[in-house]
Amino acid sequence: MRLLVLGAVRQHGRAxxxxxxxxxxxxxxxxxxxxxxxxxxxxxxQMAKQGLLHAHEIAPSTAGGPPRTEYEITEQGTxxxxxxxxxxxxxxxxxxxxxxxxxxxxVDLDREEALALLEQRMRSxxxxxxxxxxxxxxxxxxxxxxxxxxxxxxxxxxxxxxxEWTRGLIERIxxxxxxxxxxxxxxxxxxxxxxxxxxxxxxxxxxxxH
Amino acid sequence: MRLLVLGAVRQHGRAxxxxxxxxxxxxxxxxxxxxxxxxxxxxxxQMAKQGLLHAHEIAPSTAGGPPRTEYEITEQGTxxxxxxxxxxxxxxxxxxxxxxxxxxxxVDLDREEALALLEQRMRSxxxxxxxxxxxxxxxxxxxxxxxxxxxxxxxxxxxxxxxEWTRGLIERIxxxxxxxxxxxxxxxxxxxxxxxxxxxxxxxxxxxxH
DNA sequence: GAGCGAGTAGTCAACTTTGACTAGAGAAGG
DNA sequence: CCTTCTCTAGTCAAAGTTGACTACTCGCTC
Numbered sequence: 001m002r003l004l005v006l007g008a009v010r011q012h013g014r015a016x017x018x019x020x021x022x023x024x025x026x027x028x029x030x031x032x033x034x035x036x037x038x039x040x041x042x043x044x045x046q047m048a049k050q051g052l053l054h055a056h057e058i059a060p061s062t063a064g065g066p067p068r069t070e071y072e073i074t075e076q077g078t079x080x081x082x083x084x085x086x087x088x089x090x091x092x093x094x095x096x097x098x099x100x101x102x103x104x105x106x107v108d109l110d111r112e113e114a115l116a117l118l119e120q121r122m123r124s125x126x127x128x129x130x131x132x133x134x135x136x137x138x139x140x141x142x143x144x145x146x147x148x149x150x151x152x153x154x155x156x157x158x159x160x161x162x163x164e165w166t167r168g169l170i171e172r173i174x175x176x177x178x179x180x181x182x183x184x185x186x187x188x189x190x191x192x193x194x195x196x197x198x199x200x201x202x203x204x205x206x207x208x209x210h
Numbered sequence: 211m212r213l214l215v216l217g218a219v220r221q222h223g224r225a226x227x228x229x230x231x232x233x234x235x236x237x238x239x240x241x242x243x244x245x246x247x248x249x250x251x252x253x254x255x256q257m258a259k260q261g262l263l264h265a266h267e268i269a270p271s272t273a274g275g276p277p278r279t280e281y282e283i284t285e286q287g288t289x290x291x292x293x294x295x296x297x298x299x300x301x302x303x304x305x306x307x308x309x310x311x312x313x314x315x316x317v318d319l320d321r322e323e324a325l326a327l328l329e330q331r332m333r334s335x336x337x338x339x340x341x342x343x344x345x346x347x348x349x350x351x352x353x354x355x356x357x358x359x360x361x362x363x364x365x366x367x368x369x370x371x372x373x374e375w376t377r378g379l380i381e382r383i384x385x386x387x388x389x390x391x392x393x394x395x396x397x398x399x400x401x402x403x404x405x406x407x408x409x410x411x412x413x414x415x416x417x418x419x420h
Numbered sequence: 421g422a423g424c425g426a427g428t429a430g431t432c433a434a435c436t437t438t439g440a441c442t443a444g445a446g447a448a449g450g
Numbered sequence: 451c452c453t454t455c456t457c458t459a460g461t462c463a464a465a466g467t468t469g470a471c472t473a474c475t476c477g478c479t480c
Contacts, residue, residue, distance in 0.1 A: 178356060
């Protein structure tokens with residue numbers, strides 16, 4: 001959440017809550033993370049209180065609606081942003097939404113660093129896997145865990161396929177895919193004021209509960 | 211959370227919070243879900259308030275510590291339990307911890323139903339995949355999403371490998387693995403009073419003194 | 421025989437998330 | 451001209467989560 005919001009504000013330079021909200025929808029974040037209005041506005045306020053963002057009270061907008069608050073990222077916020085971003089890319093905590101946020105923002109780093117972080121991620125997954133399999137392997141033979149063992153198996157399978165996917169991503173990046181920081185014209189990751197979102201949702205989204 | 215707690219209480223017949231807490235640790239739930247003391251006690255109280263559990267105030271325990279409250283599952287709670295369990299097994303909402311909880315408790319259903327639910331899960335994943343790929347496939351060729359497309363790719367990859375794993379599980383269950391409801395001696399999924407947990411973590415628990 | 425650590429059982433404040441709601445402006449339609 | 455819809459921008463109460471903390475007992479050691 002904080003990572004996403006900081007990333008959105010940072011790309012705009014200065015943004016109000018509704019803009020952030022739209023960016024996150026543009027990124028599809030409402031599908032794979034808990035990016036709902038309440039969370040976004042809460043994060044903005046909280047981070048403003050903590051000095052990661054600077055808030056400007058602004059007169060009511062041009063297009064109706066309540067007065068809005070604009071936010072700018074502070075130096076402290078930028079630091080925190082990169083800390084969170086690096087962590088999202090390296091640590092394997094099994095929260096897929098954290099990785100997704102990291103992927104969406106990784107181009108704020110330079111290519112070499114992104115690669116290094118993803119390599120580190122591979123190692124993290126390896127360590128996690130080793131710890132888990134050693135720890136939960138019963139001494140008196142497999143199978144004594146019964147169906148509970150399926151949980152373990154599921155997690156290990158997820159780790160393995162996650163590692164495989166990460167390896168693929170590393171190849172693609174190493175092969176020159178995408179435009180990272182300092183490589184010229186960056187990918188436009190936010191919507192300009194007034195630009196309409198080509199991925200704006202119709203009512204039902206692919207991730208909605210049925 | 212609610213699913214896990216209901217499942218634990220139900221298997222005991224009658225249980226106090228600390229017992230539930232221990233069961234969840236036995237299942238490894240502290241690894242793959244947010245099963246911390248605070249959440250567990252909160253869920254118990256909340257569900258008691260809502261009539262899913264019935265609370266009995268009990269005198270201080272035999273072995274020191276504050277007075278404890280014992281809970282029994284009500285009829286309403288049992289209904290809710292099976293509703294949550296079926297949902298956890300069928301719906302693909304990308305929250306791996308929900309599936310894990312479902313796996314740990316699936317043997318409370320009979321084999322045929324578990325299989326049917328998992329088949330349904332396969333279909334859900336298929337639908338999700340179709341919706342997402344159709345929805346986010348740009349008309350003007352792939353690649354216009356830029357690195358944002360990697361998020362999509364990651365999710366689709368997860369869905370595919372998740373489906374593959376589910377297929378494997380279905381095979382194992384169909385092949386006679388595990389003991390489901392009504393198939394005689396059930397797998398012992400909870401700890402008896404006083405039994406020590408062979409998988410107790412050597413790690414520090416939240417709440418431990420430093 | 422005092423102190424210490426470990427186990428038992430649970431509470432609490434701070435924080436985050438959720439989902440429903442508000443309220444004004446322009447557009448659309450009859 | 452009046453109603454209804456959609457977009458803009460955000461608020462709020464209720465629920466859930468986190469991590470630290472309490473308080474009590476038993477066994478052990480120094």
